[in-house]
Amino acid sequence: MAARTDAGYVFGGVSSSRTRSLQFAVGGNGNIRGHGAASGVFSGGLSGVAFGREVGLISRVTQGCMPVSSVHTVTGADHNVAVGLDGEPALDVMLRDLKISLDQPQQALEVVRATLVGLVRSGEATQPNGALHRTGNFGDAVTVRHIIGLDPGRRGVAVASAVEVGAQLTFCQRNVQAARADLMRVCAEIREELEPQDVSLEIAHAVQASELEAAPHPARRIAGAVYVSCTGRGGGHFGGPSAEMQLVRRALGDVPLTGFFAGGEIAHHHVYGYTGVLTVFIVK
Numbered sequence: 001m002a003a004r005t006d007a008g009y010v011f012g013g014v015s016s017s018r019t020r021s022l023q024f025a026v027g028g029n030g031n032i033r034g035h036g037a038a039s040g041v042f043s044g045g046l047s048g049v050a051f052g053r054e055v056g057l058i059s060r061v062t063q064g065c066m067p068v069s070s071v072h073t074v075t076g077a078d079h080n081v082a083v084g085l086d087g088e089p090a091l092d093v094m095l096r097d098l099k100i101s102l103d104q105p106q107q108a109l110e111v112v113r114a115t116l117v118g119l120v121r122s123g124e125a126t127q128p129n130g131a132l133h134r135t136g137n138f139g140d141a142v143t144v145r146h147i148i149g150l151d152p153g154r155r156g157v158a159v160a161s162a163v164e165v166g167a168q169l170t171f172c173q174r175n176v177q178a179a180r181a182d183l184m185r186v187c188a189e190i191r192e193e194l195e196p197q198d199v200s201l202e203i204a205h206a207v208q209a210s211e212l213e214a215a216p217h218p219a220r221r222i223a224g225a226v227y228v229s230c231t232g233r234g235g236g237h238f239g240g241p242s243a244e245m246q247l248v249r250r251a252l253g254d255v256p257l258t259g260f261f262a263g264g265e266i267a268h269h270h271v272y273g274y275t276g277v278l279t280v281f282i283v284k
Helices: 090-098 107-113 177-194 201-207 243-251
Strands: 010-015 024-025 040-043 055-063 065-067 072-078 083-084 115-122 143-151 158-161 168-174 222-229 257-262 265-268 271-272 276-282
Touching: 010 222, 010 257, 010 276, 024 257, 040 107, 055 177, 055 243, 065 115, 065 177, 072 090, 083 090, 090 158, 090 168, 143 271, 158 222, 158 243, 177 243, 222 243, 222 265, 243 257, 265 276
Parallel strands: 222 257
Antiparallel strands: 010 265, 024 040, 055 276, 065 168, 072 083, 072 168, 083 158, 115 143, 115 168, 143 158, 222 276, 265 271
């Protein structure tokens, strides 16, 4: 889908449900340009909005997991099983990184269940914002996937995604503090990109006002924002209902803000997990 756009970019999320994922549609009956006549409840498909080139936006991905190992290169793979990392058996590398042993299976099982992998495709592994930021956090190119099994025979690690030779693989775990800090980082990056470097005293007071006092000042150039978060980040993970939205609003100011939880977050040409995707629309 991203490749079919001029900008090469889409953002959004995969609907999530305990049973079937449904869509609710209201038909425009030909009265609203771009709306079809169909209405009702649908299963499958997609809903979206296509924006023209004149619509400016900035989008950032915030990660929810923290690396607990160094970045490894996949040197052997079979479909979704990483067989070799840096020329060594993948299972041996994982056990060493996590400081566990199969001689203590119960302890090892508990640690592995709490561990995921961050993957970067081989074609994107050389990107400057690929596996890790300078701060040690994951970059935008990393997609987090679950470990779904171990292969003692081949000394491999099976993950919930295809694995290819040349890709980067990093073991990671969910971390509330790291997720909160990374969310604030992307908000700060967006503000820094939008706010002028040289500002008057009046503008400086406006953009640094408290949440209650803040207003959509022209210096911010923000017309509105959409935040898509993983269902796994909601509720008590961030401290309470709408906690993430409150953090975003506090960082961006009192601008129109909406969003939803997803079973997979979409940005660029990736489907992420345990992330948030913040998109800000710009007043040109």
